[in-house]
Amino acid sequence: MSHPKSAITKQRILDAAARAFSLNGYAGTTINDIAMTAGMQGGSIYYYFESKDDILQEVLDVGITRVFSAARLAIGSLPASSAFSEKLEAAVTAHLTMLLQQGDYTSANIRVFEQAPPAVKRQNRKLRTAYGEYWGQLLSEGQRSGEIRKNVDLTILRLMLLGSMNWAVTWYRSDRMPIPELALKFCEVVLKGVGLSDDQLENSSRGRRARS
Amino acid sequence: MSHPKSAITKQRILDAAARAFSLNGYAGTTINDIAMTAGMQGGSIYYYFESKDDILQEVLDVGITRVFSAARLAIGSLPASSAFSEKLEAAVTAHLTMLLQQGDYTSANIRVFEQAPPAVKRQNRKLRTAYGEYWGQLLSEGQRSGEIRKNVDLTILRLMLLGSMNWAVTWYRSDRMPIPELALKFCEVVLKGVGLSDDQLENSSRGRRARS
DNA sequence: CCTACCGATCGGTAGG
DNA sequence: CCTACCGATCGGTAGG
Known part of the structure; x- marks a missing residue:
């Protein structure tokens, strides 16, 4: 059987926990909160989890x-010949979707990781690192293909991009x-910037520079 | 007297609390944690604070x-005729400095606001809104002066910018x-973007487009 | 999974 | 500010 009853119940507990952690933080969530939402008594949680x-x-x-x-999955569904900008948009859309509408599990990450016990953080960090490296590769590709300028610091770019996305959980x-x-606007800001191009700037700021 | 002893002690408690909240979250910080760091017994806290x-x-x-x-202060110290890009850099530097090196108080905001009791959030939100509007005005100025393109969504831009800065508290x-x-790199990404300009793109992507 | 309970800890108070 | 303590709640356990 692919879905024994106990596995389903375990899922129910995890769903309740993800939502509660995301709303109230780790220490602010009690075993009883989780148990109530999952439809059982507090002590019963320990039939499914150790702690x-x-x-x-x-x-x-x-x-x-x-x-x-x-x-x-989002990037994999694109034709292999897709431009970097299309891949970026696909990845940003996927990330934001998981975070903002699908995702108690993902938003719990944003909200409680920092307050997790060290052992928990240490294990979770392995997955985070792998995910971060995946983004790093995506951006590297974009730079190699010439769609990202050569002099851009990819580490900062990655952290800025993921940061601005993750922070959306607080305002979206x-x-x-x-x-x-939303994803499209994020990509536009990052790829094109919000300022004028260099030659446009050259004209519009000449007067101001002369004055100072 | 401008610094009565009790005010200094109160400061010491607040300093200890800001650090503890920032590290362990709100529910994860106990009155005793704060009291110990501030050099007193738990119950004594209530001589200075109600709760x-x-x-x-x-x-x-x-x-x-x-x-x-x-x-x-950072923006105010600039000549009035300064370009938007200079004001932006000053503001970004100030924000990042408060957040990343001066600031248990500021980083506590990033980390525990979402888990604060509703009444606390409600009051603090007034200050946050005012600060957000200040950034909104700064960006508006930049758009009016022509240094930000007319078709840029300033709300999204502001949220992305503040989001990427705030998230730096987790990795810096x-x-x-x-x-x-760091502040300079943030500004460069936001103002210039990381992609090629339109005409550069026109040339480099022609081959790729034809293939698909 | 429930009942019943533990040891510990929590925020807060009384009285000084 | 401290001492001493409260009522409540917490994570977790034993036994079924």
């Missing part, structure tokens, strides 16, 4: 795994803008 | 006030790059 840390570990690991898979409201549209 | 929420409120409010003042290590250098 509260154990639950947190699984929530965090599942969260990274899901966003990683979503990004890989689904009624104001659909995620694909 | 744990009260301490949190002050830490969060001070954090926003400080980063706001730092940004205003002072031994790898000084803050002014």
